[in-house]
Amino acid sequence: MYHSTxxxxxxxxxxxxxxxxxxxxILVAVDCVIFGFxxxxxxxxxxxxxxxxxxxxWSLMGGFIQPAENLDQAANRILKQLTGLEGVYLEQLHVxxxxxxxxLERTIGVAYFSLIDIHKYEKQLNxxxxxxxxxxxxFPKLIFDHEEMIETAKNHLRYKAALHPILFELLPEKFTxxxxxxxxxxxxxxxxxxxxxxxxxxxxxxxxxxxDKHKENSKKGAFYYMLNExxxxxxxxAFLNFIPNPESLIF
Amino acid sequence: MYHSTxxxxxxxxxxxxxxxxxxxxILVAVDCVIFGFxxxxxxxxxxxxxxxxxxxxWSLMGGFIQPAENLDQAANRILKQLTGLEGVYLEQLHVxxxxxxxxLERTIGVAYFSLIDIHKYEKQLNxxxxxxxxxxxxFPKLIFDHEEMIETAKNHLRYKAALHPILFELLPEKFTxxxxxxxxxxxxxxxxxxxxxxxxxxxxxxxxxxxDKHKENSKKGAFYYMLNExxxxxxxxAFLNFIPNPESLIF
DNA sequence: ACAAAAGTGTTACACGTACACCCATGG
DNA sequence: CCATGGGTGTACGTGTAACACTTTTGT
Numbered sequence: 268m269y270h271s272t273x274x275x276x277x278x279x280x281x282x283x284x285x286x287x288x289x290x291x292x293i294l295v296a297v298d299c300v301i302f303g304f305x306x307x308x309x310x311x312x313x314x315x316x317x318x319x320x321x322x323x324x325w326s327l328m329g330g331f332i333q334p335a336e337n338l339d340q341a342a343n344r345i346l347k348q349l350t351g352l353e354g355v356y357l358e359q360l361h362v363x364x365x366x367x368x369x370x371l372e373r374t375i376g377v378a379y380f381s382l383i384d385i386h387k388y389e390k391q392l393n394x395x396x397x398x399x400x401x402x403x404x405x406f407p408k409l410i411f412d413h414e415e416m417i418e419t420a421k422n423h424l425r426y427k428a429a430l431h432p433i434l435f436e437l438l439p440e441k442f443t444x445x446x447x448x449x450x451x452x453x454x455x456x457x458x459x460x461x462x463x464x465x466x467x468x469x470x471x472x473x474x475x476x477x478x479d480k481h482k483e484n485s486k487k488g489a490f491y492y493m494l495n496e497x498x499x500x501x502x503x504x505a506f507l508n509f510i511p512n513p514e515s516l517i518f
Numbered sequence: 519m520y521h522s523t524x525x526x527x528x529x530x531x532x533x534x535x536x537x538x539x540x541x542x543x544i545l546v547a548v549d550c551v552i553f554g555f556x557x558x559x560x561x562x563x564x565x566x567x568x569x570x571x572x573x574x575x576w577s578l579m580g581g582f583i584q585p586a587e588n589l590d591q592a593a594n595r596i597l598k599q600l601t602g603l604e605g606v607y608l609e610q611l612h613v614x615x616x617x618x619x620x621x622l623e624r625t626i627g628v629a630y631f632s633l634i635d636i637h638k639y640e641k642q643l644n645x646x647x648x649x650x651x652x653x654x655x656x657f658p659k660l661i662f663d664h665e666e667m668i669e670t671a672k673n674h675l676r677y678k679a680a681l682h683p684i685l686f687e688l689l690p691e692k693f694t695x696x697x698x699x700x701x702x703x704x705x706x707x708x709x710x711x712x713x714x715x716x717x718x719x720x721x722x723x724x725x726x727x728x729x730d731k732h733k734e735n736s737k738k739g740a741f742y743y744m745l746n747e748x749x750x751x752x753x754x755x756a757f758l759n760f761i762p763n764p765e766s767l768i769f
Numbered sequence: 770a771c772a773a774a775a776g777t778g779t780t781a782c783a784c785g786t787a788c789a790c791c792c793a794t795g796g
Numbered sequence: 797c798c799a800t801g802g803g804t805g806t807a808c809g810t811g812t813a814a815c816a817c818t819t820t821t822g823t
Binding site: 285286287290291292293294295331332333334335336337338341359361362363364365366371372373374375377429505506507513514 | 536537538541542543544545546582583584585586587588589592610612613614615616617622623624625626628680756757758764765766
């Protein structure tokens, strides 16, 4: 129902079937940029097409939206098909609409942004899927504009993680402060003072120290922490400063 | 070129016309949420359809994307058709994709977010357009999910203006600090201390004081300022705190 | 002369940052 | 007993917030 100067007119069809006439209808795809963290490095999940054409080319996990679903539902469906995971952090990122981004046929690409706990991800054994984690700084050439989508997602991650406690979505339920710090350091390509880092994090009231320790990385062992879920929900949208000198960050 | 489990297959047509088969193609519309500031209140620009059906119903400015244009181009074209303005601040906001958001036919709605200097806007006299500024807090019922788009845009404006110097896009080339402050106060529904406010703004180095004064609002008159364009471009993406107590803001 | 808005300075406090040493333990 | 990573405290500087009076000038 748009304006006639915008080339939209209504066409009355038989059996009261009304549609917009004179407009082009195009495909709408959802593509998911899925981040994971293995304790040392940030990674993204890519799939390899197992059949012709474009076989062996890597791409983001994507699919076309179905008639009865909305965009979030499509993204969740696609994520579940690839990873088997449900209820993970998923957020609409940006829409890509260059006319020839898909050379076969015009397709609008709605990019989604997802953070998952890499340890929860169990590779779905499926002849059709060839999904693999790649280092965020070293992944193969991708189809279409998927590399641009990843670039946008990377910037979004850096932007949002500076203000909001989203990085916990990448960590297991129990994690240590050194793990958390190395995640932040990886994302910003910087090193932070550990005394200031842990004081800042603990002052948010988001973390609850556990009794037990993680002892893989040191002899002394590092205390596990878990999220305080109430605080987490409450402060998820608030502005918090998680990194030093945020003013100097340019995105 | 998506995965076969996602119901995508390639169909080879005659004369080497390849398309994805088994997928539904849908309309893609762009809808612009256009903000303006008249010196006292935040406003949005709405149009009234001038013809049946849905005549007299108010809506955001929107239109379908054309075969040869990308999304940004479509939004700019639509904005120009309505306001005659070019080169204004325009940013993709969010995509709305509920299956029945347009009851006539499935349509994806890409919402754009625009800030314009209300004084530059000259109503295009056009029998087909009925565009009008409405108070952001008091506008008529809109078609489809356009009210939700405005709500999203309002939140985005509050979010972004707290960190980045975007509100200058709403002001004329020459403006005063009291005008700027009343704009911030309107957006956050709060009152700020004028001494702290002007010190904070001036410390960014974004403002250049002019010789002349604006004398409509007071006998003493308020100095005009203009943007330091170099600083503006440089600091546009940086994190700056424009409002007191941002941590307490929940979006 | 007075009303009405513009402009400005100081102080207290909170927060951010820089910095160095001890702890616990497995080998 | 020592090497390794984990954990903590303090002093200083910067930035933020609270606060009140003077200036200008049209009427």
